[in-house]
Amino acid sequence: MDFTIDWYFLIEKLLLISAVLGISLLVAMYSTWGERKVAAWIQDRRGPNRAGIFGLLQPLADGGKLFFKEEIIPSHANRFLFVLGPSLAMLTACLTSAVIPWGDSLTIGDRIVSLQIADINIGVLWIMAVVGMGVYGIMIGGWASNNKFSLLAACRGASQVISYELPMGLALIALFMLSGSLSLKDIVEQQREGVWYIVLQPIGFLIFLICAFAECNRTPFDLPEAENELNGGYHLEYSSMKLGFYLFAEYINMFISSVLMATLYFGGYAFPYMDSLGLDGNMLTILGIVALFIKTFFFIFVFMWVRWTIPRFRYDQLMKLGWKILIPLALLNMLVTGAVVLFRQYGI
Amino acid sequence: MQSLTNRATPVDRRPMNLWEKLYLPAIFKGMAITLGHIFKKKATVNYPEETRPFSPVFRGLHILNRDEEGRERCTACGLCAVACPAEAITMEAAERLPGEEHLYREEKYAARYEINMLRCIFCGFCEEACPKQAVYMSETFAPSNYQRKGFIYGKDDLLIAHPQKSITENKK
Numbered sequence: 001m002d003f004t005i006d007w008y009f010l011i012e013k014l015l016l017i018s019a020v021l022g023i024s025l026l027v028a029m030y031s032t033w034g035e036r037k038v039a040a041w042i043q044d045r046r047g048p049n050r051a052g053i054f055g056l057l058q059p060l061a062d063g064g065k066l067f068f069k070e071e072i073i074p075s076h077a078n079r080f081l082f083v084l085g086p087s088l089a090m091l092t093a094c095l096t097s098a099v100i101p102w103g104d105s106l107t108i109g110d111r112i113v114s115l116q117i118a119d120i121n122i123g124v125l126w127i128m129a130v131v132g133m134g135v136y137g138i139m140i141g142g143w144a145s146n147n148k149f150s151l152l153a154a155c156r157g158a159s160q161v162i163s164y165e166l167p168m169g170l171a172l173i174a175l176f177m178l179s180g181s182l183s184l185k186d187i188v189e190q191q192r193e194g195v196w197y198i199v200l201q202p203i204g205f206l207i208f209l210i211c212a213f214a215e216c217n218r219t220p221f222d223l224p225e226a227e228n229e230l231n232g233g234y235h236l237e238y239s240s241m242k243l244g245f246y247l248f249a250e251y252i253n254m255f256i257s258s259v260l261m262a263t264l265y266f267g268g269y270a271f272p273y274m275d276s277l278g279l280d281g282n283m284l285t286i287l288g289i290v291a292l293f294i295k296t297f298f299f300i301f302v303f304m305w306v307r308w309t310i311p312r313f314r315y316d317q318l319m320k321l322g323w324k325i326l327i328p329l330a331l332l333n334m335l336v337t338g339a340v341v342l343f344r345q346y347g348i
Numbered sequence: 349m350q351s352l353t354n355r356a357t358p359v360d361r362r363p364m365n366l367w368e369k370l371y372l373p374a375i376f377k378g379m380a381i382t383l384g385h386i387f388k389k390k391a392t393v394n395y396p397e398e399t400r401p402f403s404p405v406f407r408g409l410h411i412l413n414r415d416e417e418g419r420e421r422c423t424a425c426g427l428c429a430v431a432c433p434a435e436a437i438t439m440e441a442a443e444r445l446p447g448e449e450h451l452y453r454e455e456k457y458a459a460r461y462e463i464n465m466l467r468c469i470f471c472g473f474c475e476e477a478c479p480k481q482a483v484y485m486s487e488t489f490a491p492s493n494y495q496r497k498g499f500i501y502g503k504d505d506l507l508i509a510h511p512q513k514s515i516t517e518n519k520k
Contacts, residue, residue, distance in 0.1 A: 038386075041385070041386040041390075042382045042385050042386055043385070044385055044388055044389075044390055044391045044392075045390060045391065045392050046390050046392045046394070049394070206372075305379060305382065305383065306379070308382060309375075309378045309379050309381075309382040310375060310378065
């Protein structure tokens with residue numbers, strides 16, 4: 001068997017992976033800055049404005065502080081699991097970006113470079129799986145701390161993430177009935193030719209949005225890290241960069257959820273009248289990336305906006321919303337979508 | 349039971365209708381309110397760069413005044429200390445010696461004059477009590493300090509600059 005290594009392919013993918021990781025980290029970093037700015041504006045304050053112009057160096061200062069803080073591992077904690085927790089949270093947060101199509105393909109010389117690390121045909125399934133794994137970071141961290149508040153928060157986190165994964169999956173199934181494909185690239189290309197899926201699946205999008213808030217442990221579903229009842233939640237015993245990893249993982253998750261919402265329901269890198277502009281391929285691809293990021297930043301803003309508007313749910317309300325409202329609604333949405341798809345295929 | 353003010357209204361305990369049960373309209377309303385706040389005028393003053401404007405009658409840190417020739421006006425009569433409701437002012441008097449006429453305006457002067465800014469309530473009674481127009485209240489407030497003794501202001505802190513000397517000479 002002839003076996004050769006396509007070096008260009010390898011370099012291309014390596015570059016793409018580093019770029020995607022770098023951009024995710026950068027966006028997550030500046031989301032912390034954005035979060036504080038949005039919080040301040042909503043509360044009629046100014047927000048960080050001392051470090052650099054508009055406080056733009058604030059995330060660097062925060063990161064530096066976290067790096068140089070003393071690292072405390074409680075004496076009764078399981079050391080291995082204690083370190084594994086935040087590492088796993090960070091790993092799962094970074095893994096999801098692999099299947100997202102960041103743009104169409106670029107033509108460099110005679111090579112066509114796809115701006116997607118891996119176009120696997122089970123793209124969304126991969127994301128669901130990795131997000132589901134993310135709960136281990138919370139669980140292990142909360143359990144290994146050997147602190148009852150951490151454990152309580154970890155239990156809450158685990159049950160919350162599992163409860164909200166169900167309606168999220170059900171909402172996505174309705175979407176896949178329309179798209180007929182699990183590959184994110186296909187879904188985007190379909191929206192490029194047809195209409196955005198938000199038009200066909202408004203209820204599905206609403207369910208997905210609510211579940212995304214819950215999966216990212218953001219307000220109003222931030223019970224695992226409820227400051228006032230659990231002293232900070234599952235990362236109570238964590239200090240220095242291990243705490244930083246947990247907080248950072250949350251912001252990366254937020255970024256990825258926003259990209260995912262833009263990709264699945266708002267056309268991803270496609271924008272209206274894209275193909276009637278008469279631009280050449282590379283130009284169109286770059287514009288597409290810009291469009292994707294505009295949509296993404298809007299959703300990140302929505303995440304923050306909601307956080308500073310809506311107070312936290314009580315635990316029983318959270319469970320009631322998940323199991324008694326969202327799951328039946330998602331099932332109904334799925335049934336109606338299925339019926340419509342069948343009707344359009346076969347008629348009556 | 350009779351209410352005290354007649355302004356009490358009973359709490360609306362009707363069960364929620366479908367529109368209210370949806371919650372989403374109320375959430376969007378709330379989000380519209382918070383969005384509106386983003387564009388409102390900020391309450392914060394960028395402190396070191398901007399300061400909040402004070403009223404023209406603002407009573408801030410005290411100063412000890414000099415006359416046109418740069419002589420201290422205070423004669424250590426103690427009226428300010430008597431007027432002070434917080435007992436923040438203490439002083440020690442001394443007699444002017446021959447050859448010190450260019451330093452002190454009258455025969456008696458304050459050798460030591462201290463105001464404890466932690467006790468002071470900035471009422472301005474000292475300013476009113478002073479018969480020699482020696483104590484005035486300025487438009488600044490006491491800067492922060494790490495120690496209590498840092499808030500006891502002596503003559504070095506209170507006396508205004510000599511009107512006929514340069515900045516470096518005044519520093520001495």
